Structure formats: structure tokens, C-alpha cells
Amino acid sequence: MTTISEKQLMERLGRVPLFSQASRSHLRALARAGKILTWPEGKEGVVQGATASAFYLILDGGVVVTRDEKPVARLNQDDFFGEAAMISGKPRNAAVTATTGTTLFALSRFAFRGAIKANPELAMKVMAALAERQAPI
Template sequence: MRAEDIASSKLFEGLTREQLERCAAPFKEVEMVAGSSLAKQDDFAYKFFVVLEGEVDVHRDFKFVARLGPGDHFGEMALVRNEKRNARVTAHTRCRLGCMMGWDFKAMTDELPTVAERIRAVIAERDD
């Protein structure tokens, strides 16, 4: 994936071009049609996602929690905490996503403390 694809995400805001390129490299682009399942509650987590185009819906215990759009991300909670997924995520519209494996996510957050801190802040916010 190209650095330009993730540059608009607040998660990567302020990173140098070189840092953006290193973050973007392990992402694989996926396209999903509306209604597609992206993550299932209580499944083991092994991927992290950034929404590039379209919208996704987040449900926890069958209750609507949020709608995420371009620049938003999901899948970080279970990876950071080494837990099962706490929500179901489905494509609300046709979506283009960046998808990264868990080991690449860990390497990215280990290498870039700024990104790791932003992820922790999002987790704290989503816990409320």
C-alpha cells in the first residue's frame, strides 16, 4: 500500500514521509461489498484495519455502537490486549480497507511510540 493511502488517517498524522511509507508497506488493500463481515465478536484477533473508503458499522452484543469512515481504524483493542474481538464489524457500504497482520501491527507500534500512544488513547475512549 502507498503512504498516500493512509496519510489522511489521524492515527498517522504528523509522521514523516519515511515513517508513513514504513507504516503503509505491510498493509494489504481489500475491497468489501456492503453487508460483508469484517470482524466477528468473540473471534480471535489477528488483523488491524484502516478504512480508506466507505463506511463500516460496529455492533457489540447486537447493539449498534458506531459507524466508522475514511481515516478511522478498528481491530486494535483485541491485538493490544491479546483478547478476542469485543465487537462485530460489517461493511455498511462498499469499502476499501487497509488490512495489516497482528505481527506487523506490533512492529509498527513498537517502532513508532506516537502511533502506539494514539492507539492507547482510542482504546481508552472506546472503553468508556
């Protein structure tokens, strides 16, 4: 799935719960602002403690999230990560490694923040995800 048209990407984004309430124009802006990345199995695409540069949505494949080398979550298609660092501006609080060949949609900090400003419903969903992920287990 490394080749995807803008229309296909808009349709895909619109089916993801995080973006399901976004207008067509917002989906188009997101699709144009982001880029498609492919991580091979075993690639550590996000390094714990590194400066954050993007928010990621998994289009295909899966990743493991580790904190201090201990697995804390497994994420798959339509899951997302990187929102905490995009909002806080702090270094990445976890590492993320592909568990299989993985295709991702990446949004820069600038594009992510622009999307949140333009779409209050998206902002609420991101805040809910942050709260859920920060809640004690």
C-alpha cells in the same frame, strides 16, 4: 479504490490523524506491511468472539460495529478499528459489518505491533483511542 500505488497509500496514511506524525520511512514500512481489502455491502468482516488477526483503517466506505447484535458505532473514511484486540490478544469484542462497499487497509498483528514499537507517537494515539472507546457513555 481497490488499486492504489504505494506512494498513494503513503500519502493517504499520512493524512490520517493516527499516522500523521509518522516519518516517511515509517509510512513506507506500513504501506508495504499492510494489504488492501474490499468488503461488499453487508459483509461481516469481523466476527465478535473470533481470534483477531488484523487492525483495519477504512480508506473508503463505512461499517457498523455491533456488540451482541446491537449497533454501538458507525465508522467511515479514515476511522480505524481492531486496535484493542491487537494489543490485548483477546478475541474480538464486537462484530464489524460493511454498510456500503468498503475499502480497507489491513495490518497484521505482527506489523501493527512493529509499527507501535517503531513510533512512540503512534503508540500514544492508539492508547488515547482505546481510552476514549472504553470510557462509559
